[in-house]
Amino acid sequence: MEASASKCPKCGTNLNWSADAGPFCPSCGWKEAAPPSQSGLVAPAAVIASEPPEGFNWGAFFVPFWWSIGMRLWTWAIVLFVVPLVGTIVGIALYSHGPGRGGVLGALILPVTGPLFYLCAGIYLGAVGNRMAWKSRPFSSVAEFRATQRVWAMLGAILFILAIALFFLGGGRIRNRLREFRHQRMEQRDQGDQPMRPFRRFR
Numbered sequence: 222m223e224a225s226a227s228k229c230p231k232c233g234t235n236l237n238w239s240a241d242a243g244p245f246c247p248s249c250g251w252k253e254a255a256p257p258s259q260s261g262l263v264a265p266a267a268v269i270a271s272e273p274p275e276g277f278n279w280g281a282f283f284v285p286f287w288w289s290i291g292m293r294l295w296t297w298a299i300v301l302f303v304v305p306l307v308g309t310i311v312g313i314a315l316y317s318h319g320p321g322r323g324g325v326l327g328a329l330i331l332p333v334t335g336p337l338f339y340l341c342a343g344i345y346l347g348a349v350g351n352r353m354a355w356k357s358r359p360f361s362s363v364a365e366f367r368a369t370q371r372v373w374a375m376l377g378a379i380l381f382i383l384a385i386a387l388f389f390l391g392g393g394r395i396r397n398r399l400r401e402f403r404h405q406r407m408e409q410r411d412q413g414d415q416p417m418r419p420f421r422r423f424r
Contacts, residue, residue, distance in 0.1 A: 274363055278350030280373025282343040283381040288373055289346070292354040301342060308334020 227236045229246035236244045245252045281288045289297040308330050315327030346353070351370070360366040 273352045273355035274366060276351060278347050278354070278370060278374075280370055280377045281350035281354075282347035283374070283377025285339065285343045285346050287380075288350070288377065291373065292350075293357050294353060297342075297346070301339070304338055305335050308338070 229236055229251050231251045232249045234246050234248040237247050238244050243253045286298060286301040312327045312330035316324050
Protein backbone atom coordinates (compact mmCIF):
# COMPACT_ATOMS: atom_id res chain seq x y z
CA MET A 222 0.00 0.00 0.00
CA GLU A 223 1.45 3.37 -0.91
CA ALA A 224 0.39 7.00 -0.51
CA SER A 225 -1.04 8.95 -3.39
CA ALA A 226 -1.17 12.70 -4.06
CA SER A 227 -4.84 12.43 -5.00
CA LYS A 228 -7.41 13.70 -2.56
CA CYS A 229 -10.61 11.98 -1.41
CA PRO A 230 -13.62 13.62 -3.09
CA LYS A 231 -15.62 13.31 0.15
CA CYS A 232 -13.27 14.37 2.95
CA GLY A 233 -10.15 15.68 1.19
CA THR A 234 -7.80 13.16 2.82
CA ASN A 235 -4.91 11.83 0.79
CA LEU A 236 -5.92 8.60 -0.92
CA ASN A 237 -4.11 5.32 -0.50
CA TRP A 238 -3.94 2.68 -3.22
CA SER A 239 -4.37 -1.09 -3.11
CA ALA A 240 -3.76 -3.61 -5.89
CA ASP A 241 -7.08 -5.31 -5.02
CA ALA A 242 -9.33 -2.38 -4.19
CA GLY A 243 -7.67 0.46 -6.15
CA PRO A 244 -7.77 4.03 -4.72
CA PHE A 245 -9.44 4.33 -1.31
CA CYS A 246 -9.65 6.79 1.55
CA PRO A 247 -8.22 5.61 4.89
CA SER A 248 -10.29 8.22 6.72
CA CYS A 249 -13.88 7.91 5.45
CA GLY A 250 -13.62 4.60 3.58
CA TRP A 251 -14.42 5.99 0.10
CA LYS A 252 -13.51 3.65 -2.79
CA GLU A 253 -13.40 4.16 -6.51
CA ALA A 254 -16.25 2.39 -8.30
CA ALA A 255 -15.23 -0.82 -10.05
CA PRO A 256 -15.76 -1.15 -13.84
CA PRO A 257 -18.90 -3.02 -14.98
CA SER A 258 -17.00 -6.25 -15.71
CA GLN A 259 -15.83 -6.37 -12.04
CA SER A 260 -19.07 -5.33 -10.38
CA GLY A 261 -21.13 -8.37 -11.36
CA LEU A 262 -22.81 -6.66 -14.33
CA VAL A 263 -23.16 -8.69 -17.53
CA ALA A 264 -22.95 -7.18 -20.96
CA PRO A 265 -26.19 -7.33 -22.99
CA ALA A 266 -24.55 -9.48 -25.69
CA ALA A 267 -23.65 -12.13 -23.12
CA VAL A 268 -27.20 -12.13 -21.81
CA ILE A 269 -28.58 -12.68 -25.31
CA ALA A 270 -26.05 -15.44 -26.06
CA SER A 271 -27.05 -17.34 -22.93
CA GLU A 272 -30.68 -17.60 -24.09
CA PRO A 273 -31.81 -20.07 -26.78
CA PRO A 274 -33.20 -18.43 -29.93
CA GLU A 275 -36.98 -18.42 -30.18
CA GLY A 276 -39.05 -19.81 -33.02
CA PHE A 277 -40.24 -23.09 -34.49
CA ASN A 278 -37.51 -25.59 -35.42
CA TRP A 279 -38.44 -26.95 -38.85
CA GLY A 280 -35.54 -29.36 -38.99
CA ALA A 281 -36.82 -31.09 -35.86
CA PHE A 282 -40.31 -31.21 -37.37
CA PHE A 283 -39.37 -32.65 -40.76
CA VAL A 284 -36.77 -35.23 -39.66
CA PRO A 285 -37.05 -35.64 -35.87
CA PHE A 286 -34.98 -38.84 -35.74
CA TRP A 287 -31.99 -37.59 -37.74
CA TRP A 288 -32.20 -34.14 -36.17
CA SER A 289 -32.09 -35.70 -32.68
CA ILE A 290 -28.89 -37.54 -33.63
CA GLY A 291 -27.36 -34.35 -35.04
CA MET A 292 -28.23 -32.42 -31.88
CA ARG A 293 -26.99 -35.26 -29.61
CA LEU A 294 -30.42 -35.87 -28.11
CA TRP A 295 -29.76 -39.59 -27.72
CA THR A 296 -32.86 -40.43 -25.66
CA TRP A 297 -35.15 -38.95 -28.29
CA ALA A 298 -33.24 -40.71 -31.07
CA ILE A 299 -33.69 -44.09 -29.36
CA VAL A 300 -37.41 -43.49 -28.76
CA LEU A 301 -37.97 -42.38 -32.36
CA PHE A 302 -36.25 -45.52 -33.61
CA VAL A 303 -37.65 -48.15 -31.22
CA VAL A 304 -41.33 -47.13 -31.11
CA PRO A 305 -41.99 -47.31 -34.89
CA LEU A 306 -39.90 -50.49 -35.22
CA VAL A 307 -41.73 -52.35 -32.44
CA GLY A 308 -45.08 -50.97 -33.59
CA THR A 309 -44.49 -52.18 -37.15
CA ILE A 310 -43.49 -55.69 -36.04
CA VAL A 311 -46.38 -56.06 -33.60
CA GLY A 312 -48.90 -54.44 -35.97
CA ILE A 313 -48.04 -56.71 -38.92
CA ALA A 314 -48.05 -59.78 -36.70
CA LEU A 315 -51.53 -58.98 -35.39
CA TYR A 316 -52.91 -57.85 -38.75
CA SER A 317 -51.79 -61.06 -40.46
CA HIS A 318 -54.06 -63.16 -38.23
CA GLY A 319 -57.09 -62.10 -40.23
CA PRO A 320 -60.43 -60.62 -39.11
CA GLY A 321 -61.06 -60.25 -35.42
CA ARG A 322 -59.73 -58.20 -32.58
CA GLY A 323 -56.13 -58.94 -33.48
CA GLY A 324 -56.55 -57.76 -37.04
CA VAL A 325 -58.31 -54.58 -35.98
CA LEU A 326 -55.71 -53.88 -33.30
CA GLY A 327 -52.90 -54.47 -35.78
CA ALA A 328 -54.52 -52.11 -38.28
CA LEU A 329 -54.61 -49.43 -35.55
CA ILE A 330 -51.10 -49.99 -34.21
CA LEU A 331 -49.43 -49.54 -37.60
CA PRO A 332 -50.50 -45.92 -38.26
CA VAL A 333 -50.43 -44.88 -34.58
CA THR A 334 -46.83 -45.97 -33.97
CA GLY A 335 -45.72 -44.88 -37.43
CA PRO A 336 -46.89 -41.69 -39.18
CA LEU A 337 -49.04 -40.39 -36.32
CA PHE A 338 -46.29 -40.91 -33.74
CA TYR A 339 -43.74 -39.17 -35.95
CA LEU A 340 -46.13 -36.28 -36.60
CA CYS A 341 -46.73 -35.70 -32.89
CA ALA A 342 -43.02 -36.03 -32.09
CA GLY A 343 -42.16 -33.61 -34.89
CA ILE A 344 -44.63 -30.99 -33.66
CA TYR A 345 -43.34 -31.26 -30.09
CA LEU A 346 -39.66 -31.15 -31.05
CA GLY A 347 -40.35 -28.30 -33.45
CA ALA A 348 -41.87 -26.29 -30.62
CA VAL A 349 -39.15 -26.94 -27.99
CA GLY A 350 -36.29 -28.04 -30.23
CA ASN A 351 -34.34 -24.77 -30.07
CA ARG A 352 -34.11 -24.90 -26.28
CA MET A 353 -33.20 -28.60 -26.25
CA ALA A 354 -30.55 -28.26 -28.95
CA TRP A 355 -29.05 -25.16 -27.32
CA LYS A 356 -28.52 -27.08 -24.08
CA SER A 357 -27.37 -30.41 -25.50
CA ARG A 358 -24.88 -29.27 -28.17
CA PRO A 359 -22.31 -26.48 -27.74
CA PHE A 360 -22.59 -23.48 -30.06
CA SER A 361 -20.15 -20.58 -30.10
CA SER A 362 -22.82 -18.01 -30.93
CA VAL A 363 -26.46 -17.51 -31.80
CA ALA A 364 -25.47 -16.94 -35.42
CA GLU A 365 -23.82 -20.37 -35.59
CA PHE A 366 -26.90 -21.94 -34.00
CA ARG A 367 -29.27 -20.32 -36.51
CA ALA A 368 -27.06 -21.30 -39.45
CA THR A 369 -26.97 -24.93 -38.28
CA GLN A 370 -30.73 -25.06 -37.86
CA ARG A 371 -31.29 -23.53 -41.31
CA VAL A 372 -29.24 -26.34 -42.85
CA TRP A 373 -31.29 -28.93 -40.96
CA ALA A 374 -34.52 -27.23 -42.05
CA MET A 375 -33.56 -27.34 -45.75
CA LEU A 376 -32.26 -30.90 -45.55
CA GLY A 377 -35.31 -31.98 -43.57
CA ALA A 378 -37.72 -30.45 -46.08
CA ILE A 379 -36.05 -32.34 -48.93
CA LEU A 380 -36.10 -35.67 -47.06
CA PHE A 381 -39.69 -35.07 -45.95
CA ILE A 382 -40.85 -34.54 -49.53
CA LEU A 383 -39.00 -37.67 -50.66
CA ALA A 384 -40.57 -39.70 -47.84
CA ILE A 385 -44.06 -38.53 -48.78
CA ALA A 386 -43.44 -39.40 -52.43
CA LEU A 387 -42.15 -42.88 -51.53
CA PHE A 388 -45.14 -43.42 -49.25
CA PHE A 389 -47.64 -42.70 -52.01
CA LEU A 390 -45.67 -44.68 -54.58
CA GLY A 391 -44.96 -47.73 -52.43
CA GLY A 392 -47.70 -47.56 -49.84
CA GLY A 393 -50.29 -49.21 -52.08
CA ARG A 394 -47.95 -52.08 -52.90
CA ILE A 395 -47.21 -52.68 -49.23
CA ARG A 396 -50.92 -52.70 -48.36
CA ASN A 397 -51.59 -55.19 -51.17
CA ARG A 398 -48.83 -57.48 -49.93
CA LEU A 399 -50.24 -57.33 -46.42
CA ARG A 400 -53.74 -58.19 -47.67
CA GLU A 401 -52.34 -61.06 -49.75
CA PHE A 402 -50.41 -62.45 -46.82
CA ARG A 403 -53.46 -62.12 -44.58
CA HIS A 404 -55.65 -63.89 -47.13
CA GLN A 405 -53.19 -66.79 -47.38
CA ARG A 406 -53.16 -67.16 -43.62
CA MET A 407 -56.95 -67.31 -43.55
CA GLU A 408 -57.06 -69.94 -46.33
CA GLN A 409 -54.51 -72.13 -44.58
CA ARG A 410 -56.41 -71.84 -41.34
CA ASP A 411 -59.66 -72.85 -43.04
CA GLN A 412 -57.97 -75.83 -44.72
CA GLY A 413 -56.28 -76.96 -41.54
CA ASP A 414 -52.78 -76.52 -42.94
CA GLN A 415 -49.86 -75.41 -40.86
CA PRO A 416 -49.86 -71.61 -40.83
CA MET A 417 -47.09 -69.69 -42.50
CA ARG A 418 -44.39 -68.12 -40.41
CA PRO A 419 -44.84 -64.41 -39.95
CA PHE A 420 -43.13 -62.22 -42.55
CA ARG A 421 -41.98 -65.18 -44.72
CA ARG A 422 -43.99 -63.67 -47.56
CA PHE A 423 -41.84 -60.54 -47.43
CA ARG A 424 -38.45 -62.23 -47.66
